[in-house]
């Protein structure tokens with residue numbers, strides 16, 4: 001298991017961006033990750049980014065991890081997708097997984113590390129380097145295994161008020177042809193107790209996808225609530241672990257994609273990244 005995960009280290013020896021330092025100056029970043037790349041600047045100079053996205057179900061990890069992966073040219077690896085691929089295949093693993101996933105429970109560390117190892121190995125064979133992990137690690141054991149085999153540069157912890165997460169999950173749709181994700185939920189949470197409100201417009205599909213939308217089998221209210229409860233029970237030690245290493249960047253999403261994406265780029269000091277890339281080309 002661990003041997004296969006070591007692929008991540010050997011596959012990460014190429015140059016990418018990384019001469020940047022990061023800070024938590026932006027107001028929506030609620031806790032300071034300032035040292036998280038400073039000490040590692042020389043390491044990241046030599047290879048692509050190795051980032052992790054944490055956050056509750058429905059917070060938007062997939063959306064922002066996938067956008068950053070396109071921007072930075074690193075693979076976005078979502079363990080939930082690996083689980084769904086395994087579920088779609090025939091065989092005993094699929095049956096075993098479906099029971100667990102449909103109850104909103106976590107798959108065993110062994111199965112998930114095995115799926116991730118295989119994905120990293122296949123990526124290395126294709127010349128991939130670096131990664132943005134979404135949905136992994138979810139337990140301390142997973143974090144330790146990851147930490148044993150490779151260096152994580154940054155852990156982004158995305159946050160939204162608890163009240164909107166169920167609606168966001170229930171609004172998720174995927175086009176079964178092009179694979180793109182959408183969300184039909186209208187979020188309009190009023191501010192209270194000094195906390196700002198939040199509104200998010202739906203992310204509607206184009207007409208050609210409209211009749212091909214599917215909903216994840218585990219995005220029912222009961223299963224989403226179970227997933228949120230399990231996430232809240234397991235996430236604190238993980239956050240603490242990465243915070244103590246100075247790698248955790250907390251990011252309170254200020255709204256939907258139009259408000260949040262530029263702010264996230266700013267917090268990551270990537271707001272001028274595209275411009276610099278094309279100037280250097």
Ligand SMILES: Nc1ncnc2c1ncn2[C@@H]1O[C@H](COP(=O)(O)OP(=O)(O)O)[C@@H](O)[C@H]1O
Pocket residue numbers: 056057058079080081083100101104105106107108109112134135136137138139142218227
């Ligand atoms: N790192 C992991 N460890 C254990 N189980 C996982 C992991 N990643 C995904 N899964 C399984 O896959 C399901 C879907 O994951 P994901 O798409 O990340 O959903 P979520 O919307 O809950 O973040 C989870 O409920 C869990 O059963």
